[in-house]
Amino acid sequence: MGVYFEAGVGKAVGSNSRQLGHHAAAEALSQLIHYKPSLALVFASPELDLAHVSSGIVETLGDCPVIGTSTAGEIANSPITHGVVVTLLASPHLRVRVGIGEGVSKDFRRAVHEALADAGVSRYFSAGHPFHHMMHVSTSRKPRVSPVLLIMFSPGATKTHVSFSHDIHTMLRKASANRIPIFGGSSGDYFRFESNYQIIGNRLASDALVLAFIESEILFGLGMAHGFSPTTKRALITNASGHIVHELDRRPAAEVCAGLLGIPMEKLGHDAVWFSQFPFGATDLYGNSILQVPEQVLEDGSIQFAPLMRNDQVITLMRGTRRDIAGAGLSTYNKAILQGDLKRPALALMFSCALRMRLLGSLQDKEVSSVFRKARIPVSGFYTFGEQGISDDGLPIYANQSVTTLVFSDELNPMAALIHKSKNIYLEFKSQLDRKVSQIKAINRINQVIEEQTEPGPLLTVLARELITLLPWAYSAFYLPAWEPMSYALAASSEQGIFPEHLKTEDITKDRDSFRLDSHGKHFGVLILRQKSGALPPDDEDLVLAETIGKLTAGSLYRIDLDHGLDMKIQQFEVLNQLGRELSESMSADTQLQKVIGHIRSILGLSMVSLWLVDPAYPLLVKEAVNTDPGIKVGEEETENDEIITKWQRKYCRALSVTDAEGDQCPVQLFIPFPFQFTTLPVLFKGQLRGVLNLYAKTYHDQPVQPGCVAGDIEFLKAIATQIAVFIGNRSIQKDTTFFKEIHHRVKNNLQNIASLLRMQIRRLDRVTAEQALTDSISRIMSIAVVHETLSRGEIGMVNLGQLLNSISELSLAGQLEKPSVTLDISGPTIMIPSREATALALSINELIQNAVQHGFKDRTQGRLWVSVARADGLVSVTVRDDGPGLPADFDLNRTISLGLTIVRTLVKDELKGEFTIWNSGGTTAKVAFPVSAGDYHNIK
Amino acid sequence: MxxxxxxxxxxxxxxxxxxxxxxxxxxxxxxxxxxxxxxxxxxxxxxxxxxxxxxxxxxxxxxxxxxxxxxxxxxxxxxxxxxxxxxxxxxxxxxxxxxxxxLDRVLSPAIELAVSHFLEKSSLTEKVNHLKEQLETRKIIDRAKSLLIEQEKLTEAQAYRKMQTISMNKNKPLKDVAEAIILMLG
CATH class of the missing domain: 3.40.50.2300 (Response regulator)
Incomplete structure (x- = not known):
């Protein structure tokens, strides 16, 4: 199997000429593996219909150039007869041009010009060609290898025509300044000397010259030999013209010839076959003997030679054993190998003289087969009527009775090899350059993608697509860490269905085809490459590229991560800002917390958020606000677990995030099922636990738990808790301040009231004793004090009416100068009233009790007093009844001068916006009724 | 009282x-x-x-x-x-x-001071208003005068006399006359 050159030799023997041509060509063709045939050489028996043979060949070979000749016997690894041998030369490094020139016998010069012109190679054989200049300019050795070669077939001699082969050869040799090796043979027949033929394409010619001009980058070598040795018998040609030698040594040529042979004239043979046993040799410029074979002895004693003969040339009688002669075949091969410096011979073309065939007889086969056996390459050729080749000194020569061999080698000549090497280097370089350019482009695109993409998913999808061109030797896939620990999930791949969806860390081999996506000390995933079957294994550069892509990707993922982190921080900041604003805007509204909790839940996308606050009155946690996703059903378990978590928080007072509330890791003992992850945070103000904030996110069994969905950023959640703490702290300070201001104001107002009461009393001093006046005043001051007493700090301004009445009654009775035994009966439900109204009411009831005691129990040592409270239709009424003598007959409430009743009347009317009535009921009954709006009082069970 | x-x-x-x-x-x-x-x-x-x-x-x-x-x-x-x-x-x-x-004795001085302060303030306010009015009148008259000087080529004294004559003839205050002139020439 050739690398640069292939040869095919097919032979066929038989009678159907067309089929023989076809078969031989097909057989030769079948031996070609890589290349189409560049040239077909046909050696065909003249006994066949050569027109049919050639058309059979051309039909088989198509447009391959074909030249051929009729033979005196064919060679296809061994001599054959009556056959067709087709030899194919196939190589992209051969450029073959064929041509034909006809009418050789009429004008061989014209035929030569015609043939060269037909082949389009005339310029190589003209005086203007560089070969000629080279000859004159350079005296250095001719190049050992020629890039061109001429193979030609010219007509051999017949009975009627001499052969012009030698003339043609000489003409071509001279025209090419000996620079173009000519390898050829003269067409012949099976020793009938009747007709011979030349073939070009499917055209059959006679008396024509066909040639193939080969420009060859394939190394070839030529050798020529005959196997004879010169004897000491020689003669000088003294009279010769053309092929005919008239005289040798100035005597008739035949006579001298017989003398040299040492035989009588009558024993002298007459034809070339006979003479072939005793060839003459002529020495050339270099002293080599070239055989000159007489073709026939003419009547006049002159001898006709096959080659052209010259005067003054010495011809030497040659002699050789048959073994020597047969050995010339192998010798030509060796010479060719040597001449061409061939290393990988691939085809030997051997043209041997028909005379040698006769001469060698049984050794004929040895000449050919010795080459075939030694070289183990196809040997083809034919038996010729004249041989052309290269002498040992490299000159083109024409010879007779010789064998000439052309060997093609499966290697390029050094110049072509150099050119091809350069070309290959260039192509390799170009393809590498192209690859680099496309890689740079792809990296550019990747860079752009990396710049533009803000989400890992689309980024990796685009990158994986780019990797198809960037890393053509591999399938590639990006894996990102999955929620399960120590595992990865497929994010994107260059090819569907090649990579598994999930990978465990231990599945990722530490081999060179997986690259960790690490940047800034963070691990983002892995890039996995899988070599495509049939692809060349990656070289170091491929791996460096893959690694670079891995690093770029990791860098980009880091940036995206950073961006997301930043976005999240900004978002968190906005949330905090908004919460802060909401909390500060309306500090007093208790509903604000409920709103804020709802806001936190919806912003963070949680299932439930609860806020527990420490009640300052009792050290207890009270659920202040809870907000639940409307889509989540909250049952008792959830509520109870919320309480359990709150209790845990009160005990440990630290932030806690639990991703799996049902798992073993949860430090809080909860009722399960509880499919939540949660974060519980202490609400600390000035280092004190003021509440607990619990955040819940529901988990689903068909979805992986996302770590930190609730926790998100624990610091962020802590900040929210701090906001709430600050709000609560501020609110309580606010409450304290308001309360303090309110008390201060009320004290001053009450002092003014007291001053006013005293002044009013002073103006009426003429009606009562000073003692009574002072006692009453003290009683009034004490009633005001009672209201202060009953104010509870927690419920600003709300007073328990029952308690108030108890205190007032006790006080009023105790303040009497004369102390009758009074049985007091206080009844009614518990009612809370605002303290402002309580003050007015306390003063009024005090006056009424005083009145009852002073007037009702006047002159009595004992009596009964009923004080009752009632509530109906939005009115609160207080009734004071005594069992005394009742009102005087002329009593008119509106005209009374009693300061006490004036006070009651004024307060009830102007302060309580109520009604004061007093009437006789056996004793006296006084009733104060005033409206209290629904929101201002409530029952306590 | x-x-x-x-x-x-x-x-x-x-x-x-x-x-x-x-x-x-x-x-x-x-x-x-x-x-x-x-x-x-x-x-x-x-x-x-x-x-x-x-x-x-x-x-x-x-x-x-x-x-x-x-x-x-x-x-x-x-x-x-x-x-x-x-x-x-x-x-x-x-x-x-x-x-x-x-104490009851703070009432009398407070009332007296309040009343006298109020009266004083009222009279000052009245005075200020009167002066303001005068200033305003003066400004209007000056404006009317300068309009007469400019448009009827009178001297200052002539202009003032003219306005006085109109005022006397028509039995209108000088200010009304000045306003009429501004309305006409301004």
Missing amino acids: YRILIADDEPLIRVDLREMLEDIGHTVVGETGDGKEAYSLIDQLKPDIVMLDIKMPGMNGIELAKKIAHRYPVIIVTAFCEKHLIQQARDAGVMAYITKPF
């Missing part, structure tokens, strides 16, 4: 205040515990002095003072003594500020 209106939501204090005022010879023409009611009473009764508590339902004393202080001398009587409230009262044009609890 003075006719006084009291607005205080503490009825006992109101009673006391009325009695105190009457003791020193004033007449309490009206009293109420509601700011809004006080506002309507003031326009009905046109008292000489208005005494207001700050904390009242309906309308607080300072708001009410802002509405009426330019027409009536206002005295605030309140238990609040915060600085910002006093400033607000001052800005509202309140003439005196009495903090509870108070």
Whole structure:
């Protein structure tokens, strides 16, 4: 199997000429593996219909150039007869041009010009060609290898025509300044000397010259030999013209010839076959003997030679054993190998003289087969009527009775090899350059993608697509860490269905085809490459590229991560800002917390958020606000677990995030099922636990738990808790301040009231004793004090009416100068009233009790007093009844001068916006009724 | 002496205040515990002095003072003594500020000062308004005069005399004449 050159030799023997041509060509063709045939050489028996043979060949070979000749016997690894041998030369490094020139016998010069012109190679054989200049300019050795070669077939001699082969050869040799090796043979027949033929394409010619001009980058070598040795018998040609030698040594040529042979004239043979046993040799410029074979002895004693003969040339009688002669075949091969410096011979073309065939007889086969056996390459050729080749000194020569061999080698000549090497280097370089350019482009695109993409998913999808061109030797896939620990999930791949969806860390081999996506000390995933079957294994550069892509990707993922982190921080900041604003805007509204909790839940996308606050009155946690996703059903378990978590928080007072509330890791003992992850945070103000904030996110069994969905950023959640703490702290300070201001104001107002009461009393001093006046005043001051007493700090301004009445009654009775035994009966439900109204009411009831005691129990040592409270239709009424003598007959409430009743009347009317009535009921009954709006009082069970 | 209106939501204090005022010879023409009611009473009764508590339902004393202080001398009587409230009262044009609890003897000087301050302020305001009016008249006359000088090629004295003549002939104030000239030539 050739690398640069292939040869095919097919032979066929038989009678159907067309089929023989076809078969031989097909057989030769079948031996070609890589290349189409560049040239077909046909050696065909003249006994066949050569027109049919050639058309059979051309039909088989198509447009391959074909030249051929009729033979005196064919060679296809061994001599054959009556056959067709087709030899194919196939190589992209051969450029073959064929041509034909006809009418050789009429004008061989014209035929030569015609043939060269037909082949389009005339310029190589003209005086203007560089070969000629080279000859004159350079005296250095001719190049050992020629890039061109001429193979030609010219007509051999017949009975009627001499052969012009030698003339043609000489003409071509001279025209090419000996620079173009000519390898050829003269067409012949099976020793009938009747007709011979030349073939070009499917055209059959006679008396024509066909040639193939080969420009060859394939190394070839030529050798020529005959196997004879010169004897000491020689003669000088003294009279010769053309092929005919008239005289040798100035005597008739035949006579001298017989003398040299040492035989009588009558024993002298007459034809070339006979003479072939005793060839003459002529020495050339270099002293080599070239055989000159007489073709026939003419009547006049002159001898006709096959080659052209010259005067003054010495011809030497040659002699050789048959073994020597047969050995010339192998010798030509060796010479060719040597001449061409061939290393990988691939085809030997051997043209041997028909005379040698006769001469060698049984050794004929040895000449050919010795080459075939030694070289183990196809040997083809034919038996010729004249041989052309290269002498040992490299000159083109024409010879007779010789064998000439052309060997093609499966290697390029050094110049072509150099050119091809350069070309290959260039192509390799170009393809590498192209690859680099496309890689740079792809990296550019990747860079752009990396710049533009803000989400890992689309980024990796685009990158994986780019990797198809960037890393053509591999399938590639990006894996990102999955929620399960120590595992990865497929994010994107260059090819569907090649990579598994999930990978465990231990599945990722530490081999060179997986690259960790690490940047800034963070691990983002892995890039996995899988070599495509049939692809060349990656070289170091491929791996460096893959690694670079891995690093770029990791860098980009880091940036995206950073961006997301930043976005999240900004978002968190906005949330905090908004919460802060909401909390500060309306500090007093208790509903604000409920709103804020709802806001936190919806912003963070949680299932439930609860806020527990420490009640300052009792050290207890009270659920202040809870907000639940409307889509989540909250049952008792959830509520109870919320309480359990709150209790845990009160005990440990630290932030806690639990991703799996049902798992073993949860430090809080909860009722399960509880499919939540949660974060519980202490609400600390000035280092004190003021509440607990619990955040819940529901988990689903068909979805992986996302770590930190609730926790998100624990610091962020802590900040929210701090906001709430600050709000609560501020609110309580606010409450304290308001309360303090309110008390201060009320004290001053009450002092003014007291001053006013005293002044009013002073103006009426003429009606009562000073003692009574002072006692009453003290009683009034004490009633005001009672209201202060009953104010509870927690419920600003709300007073328990029952308690108030108890205190007032006790006080009023105790303040009497004369102390009758009074049985007091206080009844009614518990009612809370605002303290402002309580003050007015306390003063009024005090006056009424005083009145009852002073007037009702006047002159009595004992009596009964009923004080009752009632509530109906939005009115609160207080009734004071005594069992005394009742009102005087002329009593008119509106005209009374009693300061006490004036006070009651004024307060009830102007302060309580109520009604004061007093009437006789056996004793006296006084009733104060005033409206209290629904929101201002409530029952306590 | 003075006719006084009291607005205080503490009825006992109101009673006391009325009695105190009457003791020193004033007449309490009206009293109420509601700011809004006080506002309507003031326009009905046109008292000489208005005494207001700050904390009242309906309308607080300072708001009410802002509405009426330019027409009536206002005295605030309140238990609040915060600085910002006093400033607000001052800005509202309140003439005196009495903090509870108070002695009866503070009332008389407060009332006298309030009334005299109010009168003084009223007269100053009137004077200022009068001067403003004069200035305005002067400006108009000057403008009219310069129009006459410019357009009728009169000297200043001629222009002034012309305006005086018109004023006398038509029996119109000089200002009206000047305005008519500006309307015509300006």
